[in-house]
Amino acid sequence: MTRGFYVTTPIYYINGNPHIGHAYTTIVADVLARTARTRGDAFFLTGTDEHGQKVADAAKAAGLDPQTWCDRLVPKWKQLFASFHVEYDDFIRTTEPRHERLVQRVFERLRENGDVYRGVYEGWYCSNDETFWLESKLIEGRCPNPECRREVEWLSEESWFFRLSKYNQPLLEHFRTHPNWVRPRSAYNEMMSMLEEGLEDFSISRAAFDWGIPIPGGGGVIYVWFDALLNYITALGWSEDDARFRRYWPATVQLIGKEIARFHTIIWPAILWSLGEKAPDLVFAHGWITLDGQKIGKSLGNAVDPETLVQRFGADAIRYFLLREGHFGSDFSYSEAKIAQRYNDELGNDLGNLVRRTLTMLARYRNGLVPQPGETRFGERFTELPKRVEEAIFNLQFRDALEEIWELVSALNREIDERKPWVLAKAGDEAALDALLYDLCEGIRWLAVMLAPFMPQKAGEIWEQLGLRTGLHGSWEQTLVWGGLGAQTQTAPSETPLFPRLEIAVA
Ligand SMILES: [Zn+2]
Structure with a gap:
């Protein structure tokens, strides 16, 4: 059985409202999934991480029980993704029974195979990050996470441990034999040095609070990270729907923020191996979006409401910006x-004007009907373009992909400027004018197809203006053959520009 393309975002911790950084990761996953769907089977998972102390605290501060708090917040997240035209295949919540029962099953399996064992935990704990820190890692006695730096507390309790140390050597081996499984290189190197320093077993149970998945047989709740990481396989129905699970696991791409690389590239593969499953093909840690050099996030108080951006610029323009910048x-x-x-x-100027100019000239000179193709000046030149764009996308080089696409945008605009269709029309050179107008329309058709994963709505509008109905999301190999646009297609130019000009506020 061929494996489907499986892309995941981190599940988002809902101790507050979503910000642009959450939208960013999810949009990236959407671009990958949309491109993958043109080639076949793809599955795109996102969701929310709803357990743990911070969620319990946020709920308490709002005067709600944690479940009610989560139930009220989740629609905001779904709404945000919808307003950015994100089409996920599944949205998992860690409070769902389908997740909870499988997390408990994982816990039991690992307890049976000896990788989860009973011990006494004593150590420094940051309740904000829900992380235990080694004394040597503390900075002036405080949490070493640069985003946190809060006071840590000394915890001493009976606990269940995960035998991470056992996987130290296999992890080193895996990193050495799969030098591209963690990207970018900076994340890989950082993780490598953690592995070289050595790994310790860590506690995966909590007795101090109860907002989590109960440990089978009692004794507190399961550590929120252990619970959360498993979403990537519980959503596929691990141990319950084997056909589905084998179809998508191991994941093709797991997108994460660089601050959670340790969980996803050290702890996560160790848990998977303990279950007898494979590590994902690729974990990609993206960078941070900064505003005046500061990471955008709730804790910094500079969170930008993404909905405001959508209202001002439109969702597709924000999608474009985030991937192009x-x-x-x-x-x-x-x-x-x-x-x-x-x-x-x-x-x-580049894209919107190209569409407008072309369709206006087509209306003026050919009653809006696509002419017969003539001798093309583009076909051969751009034959390899879709392959290059696709390669860049699957290599997660989105900026390069858009730059490649813009080569065609610029070439088409240059063609209008240099060959001046109005001069050809005036001179009565009908064959040359037909050939030129056809090339322009065909080029725009290609643009719509390649831009569809990035700007699904605008690509759809371009498609409609070309008078086309189906095929926008089809296989590139079949759709992007120069000459695919049918002669005599009746175009339907819109009165409104694709991207009405904005007055730029000087910032
Ligand atoms: Zn902390």
């Missing part, structure tokens, strides 16, 4: 002025 894997800075500039220049 930075190299995926690196930090990049964001500002409304930067978005407005790319919006006006690249989307409005």
